[in-house]
Amino acid sequence: MLAKELLVGSIQTMKIAVCIKQVPDSWAEKKMDSDGLLDRAAADAVLNDLDEYAVEEALKLVEANSPTGEAGEGSGHTITLICMGPERATEAVRKALSMGADDAIVITDPALIGSDALATSLVLAKAIQDGGFDLVMCGTESTDARMSVIPAMLAERLGFAQLTFAGSVALDGASILISRQTEFGVEKMIAPIPAVVSVVEKINEPRYPSFKGIMAAKKKTISIQTLNDLGISAQSSWSVVNDSAVRAPRGAGIKIVDEGEGGKELVEFLRERKLV
Amino acid sequence: MSSVLILVDHVGGVVPKAIGELATFGKRIGSVTAVICSSKSQELIPQLAPFAIDKIIVCNGIEFEKFSIGAAAQALQAVVEKESPKAVLISSSARGKEIGGRLAVRCNSGLITDAIDLSADVIATQSVFGGSTTVHSSVSHGVPIITLRSNSVDVVAASQVPAIESLDVTFDGVDKAVVTSVEAAVKGGRPDLAEASIVVSGGRGTDGNFAPVEEFADLVGAAVGASRAATDAGWYPHTHQVGQTGRTVSPQLYVACGISGAIQHRAGMQTSKTIVAINKDPEAPIFDVADFGVVGDLFAVLPQASGALKQG
Ligand SMILES: Cc1cc2nc3c(=O)[nH]c(=O)nc-3n(C[C@H](O)[C@H](O)[C@H](O)COP(=O)(O)OP(=O)(O)OC[C@H]3O[C@@H](n4cnc5c(N)ncnc54)[C@H](O)[C@@H]3O)c2cc1C
Ligand SMILES: Nc1ncnc2c1ncn2[C@@H]1O[C@H](COP(=O)(O)O)[C@@H](O)[C@H]1O
Numbered sequence: 001m002l003a004k005e006l007l008v009g010s011i012q013t014m015k016i017a018v019c020i021k022q023v024p025d026s027w028a029e030k031k032m033d034s035d036g037l038l039d040r041a042a043a044d045a046v047l048n049d050l051d052e053y054a055v056e057e058a059l060k061l062v063e064a065n066s067p068t069g070e071a072g073e074g075s076g077h078t079i080t081l082i083c084m085g086p087e088r089a090t091e092a093v094r095k096a097l098s099m100g101a102d103d104a105i106v107i108t109d110p111a112l113i114g115s116d117a118l119a120t121s122l123v124l125a126k127a128i129q130d131g132g133f134d135l136v137m138c139g140t141e142s143t144d145a146r147m148s149v150i151p152a153m154l155a156e157r158l159g160f161a162q163l164t165f166a167g168s169v170a171l172d173g174a175s176i177l178i179s180r181q182t183e184f185g186v187e188k189m190i191a192p193i194p195a196v197v198s199v200v201e202k203i204n205e206p207r208y209p210s211f212k213g214i215m216a217a218k219k220k221t222i223s224i225q226t227l228n229d230l231g232i233s234a235q236s237s238w239s240v241v242n243d244s245a246v247r248a249p250r251g252a253g254i255k256i257v258d259e260g261e262g263g264k265e266l267v268e269f270l271r272e273r274k275l276v
Numbered sequence: 277m278s279s280v281l282i283l284v285d286h287v288g289g290v291v292p293k294a295i296g297e298l299a300t301f302g303k304r305i306g307s308v309t310a311v312i313c314s315s316k317s318q319e320l321i322p323q324l325a326p327f328a329i330d331k332i333i334v335c336n337g338i339e340f341e342k343f344s345i346g347a348a349a350q351a352l353q354a355v356v357e358k359e360s361p362k363a364v365l366i367s368s369s370a371r372g373k374e375i376g377g378r379l380a381v382r383c384n385s386g387l388i389t390d391a392i393d394l395s396a397d398v399i400a401t402q403s404v405f406g407g408s409t410t411v412h413s414s415v416s417h418g419v420p421i422i423t424l425r426s427n428s429v430d431v432v433a434a435s436q437v438p439a440i441e442s443l444d445v446t447f448d449g450v451d452k453a454v455v456t457s458v459e460a461a462v463k464g465g466r467p468d469l470a471e472a473s474i475v476v477s478g479g480r481g482t483d484g485n486f487a488p489v490e491e492f493a494d495l496v497g498a499a500v501g502a503s504r505a506a507t508d509a510g511w512y513p514h515t516h517q518v519g520q521t522g523r524t525v526s527p528q529l530y531v532a533c534g535i536s537g538a539i540q541h542r543a544g545m546q547t548s549k550t551i552v553a554i555n556k557d558p559e560a561p562i563f564d565v566a567d568f569g570v571v572g573d574l575f576a577v578l579p580q581a582s583g584a585l586k587q588g
Contacts (some may be wrong), residue, residue, distance in 0.1 A: 037446070104321065106571060117387055140521070141521075142519070147389045148372050149387065149391075155369050156346070156451075161453040163453050164370075182370055183515060185459050189456060190454055192452055202514075238380070238417040239417075244409055247409065253395070253551075253567040253568075255568045256571070257571045263578065263582075264580060266577065267581050269552075276496050
């Protein structure tokens with residue numbers, strides 16, 4: 001305790017949670033099943049690529065504040081992956097473990113099928129609370145839900161500071177500084193820990209797992225938890241899909257090869273359609 | 277008649293047209309109450325005059341510009357508790373969605389984001405999976421909180437002068453993040469990407485020369501967008517990036533020039549009503565989503581098109 005007092009304002013041990021999601025491969029065709037849910041069995045499952053940037057940034061923060069310059073044991077800090085999803089989400093989790101995270105919690109439960117953002121944030125927030133984390137890192141968007149709301153909702157539920165859409169992250173004592181990239185410009189923000197940070201993809205270049213990393217990941221702990229284990233009974237959704245319809249695919253458009261008149265033909269097309 | 281709340285957000289003191297769209301959707305459901313969470317209310321109120329708004333509530337007591345998103349959600353919750361509205365409508369910007377998300381948690385209410393239409397009985401229409409699927413959904417718990425994409429409806433005009441009320445709120449400090457500086461993007465004379473009915477975008481194929489793209493854009497009153505390859509190269513500001521990690525646009529017309537059509541780019545423009553592509557590679561994937569494609573050199577096609585437009 002005394003040591004901690006002496007180190008006022010600096011972080012001795014950080015417990016970082018990184019929220020990662022397993023999503024259908026974005027190149028795969030997506031469709032709805034008869035219940036209006038995303039048909040997940042129909043597509044290959046991968047780690048949400050925008051979450052790799054959050055894993056990378058967590059690793060960088062630890063490396064910059066580690067006596068050995070490395071993450072993992074000896075760094076004094078821990079990085080825990082938190083993922084809510086089907087059991088096979090462990091495949092995506094393994095990949096992030098092989099990048100260098102220490103361990104993982106996968107929350108999986110039949111009652112969570114069809115969860116919306118309220119349910120997802122409730123469950124993730126409970127796991128984060130139970131784990132006593134100081135810092136929560138997220139991607140900015142899951143490529144399937146595409147809502148970009150989970151980090152803000154986590155901050156609200158946890159009472160943590162919200163630092164979202166960060167284009168850079170720095171630790172200064174017990175404060176975090178970010179620059180936030182929005183559609184309107186760049187904001188600089190500061191907040192004390194604990195905080196939820198989401199990072200944009202421009203922030204870093206996620207590392208490829210090394211052979212050593214892949215081997216080490218096989219021995220790392222993935223704790224599988226149900227709603228019962230978390231001690232909550234979440235309803236899965238606060239909204240309902242009434243119906244969904246596949247739109248007629250865009251008819252094969254007109255394609256011309258410019259043989260000297262392409263620009264004029266283009267304008268003709270636009271005028272015909274009354275677009276200009 | 278019960279009311280619908282719309283959140284008046286602004287960009288550097290300017291109220292976007294999207295707020296008029298929120299009022300238009302709101303009118304379908306009930307009377308419209310506009311909520312201002314900003315210290316710039318004096319600047320903002322006159323700008324609301326053209327829109328179909330019945331009442332304005334100005335939230336006082338918080339330095340909104342300093343505390344940002346958590347504070348806005350808190351103030352909005354206070355208004356929800358006071359007014360018991362039929363729905364809360366917010367525009368689907370990154371900020372708008374986050375305010376909606378926090379408000380949903382605070383009010384234990386369902387949230388629907390990125391709607392493109394809203395019916396009188398509060399059923400939202402969304403276009404998902406790159407526009408391939410249309411979904412109708414509704415909130416089953418609490419006050420429906422719905423964020424709407426701009427450019428989704430023709431704005432109806434004001435029918436009356438709104439009454440103005442104010443509400444005192446005290447910041448509860450739940451979000452300790454503080455904005456220390458803001459560097460607004462330089463705003464040119466062109467329309468904003470989210471609002472423009474035409475967007476003309478350039479990619480790596482421009483090789484850094486956006487002049488033909490801008491000339492064509494100005495002739496048709498368009499906003500200028502860019503692919504990530506173009507913004508990363510520093511040829512165009514990041515705020516103009518269209519795509520998964522940039523802006524999402526759904527204009528009447530999208531013209532992609534020298535853009536291959538990577539899935540991340542398409543994620544931000546695929547719901548445009550009409551798509552035109554100019555690309556010298558006949559195999560470029562952008563042609564798969566284009567209504568009209570020109571296989572050719574943008575440096576030949578665009579100037580000729582601009583010339584044809586000038587001739588009228
Ligand atoms: C996590 C992540 C997020 C991303 N987010 C986005 C995003 O939000 N937005 C985005 O745009 N990208 C995004 N990308 C990048 C995306 O994958 C592509 O790399 C990018 O869109 C390519 O840009 P481009 O089409 O301009 O360049 P290229 O793919 O290089 O295509 C250039 C095209 O120009 C054509 N061309 C060349 N010269 C001419 C000429 N003279 N006349 C006509 N045509 C010509 C070529 O045939 C080619 O098809 C993201 C990538 C990742 C990994
Ligand atoms: N099921 C989930 N499990 C873990 N993290 C998630 C989950 N869903 C969303 N997230 C996190 O929240 C971010 C934003 O997602 P979204 O709001 O769904 O677009 C993602 O990049 C993840 O970091």
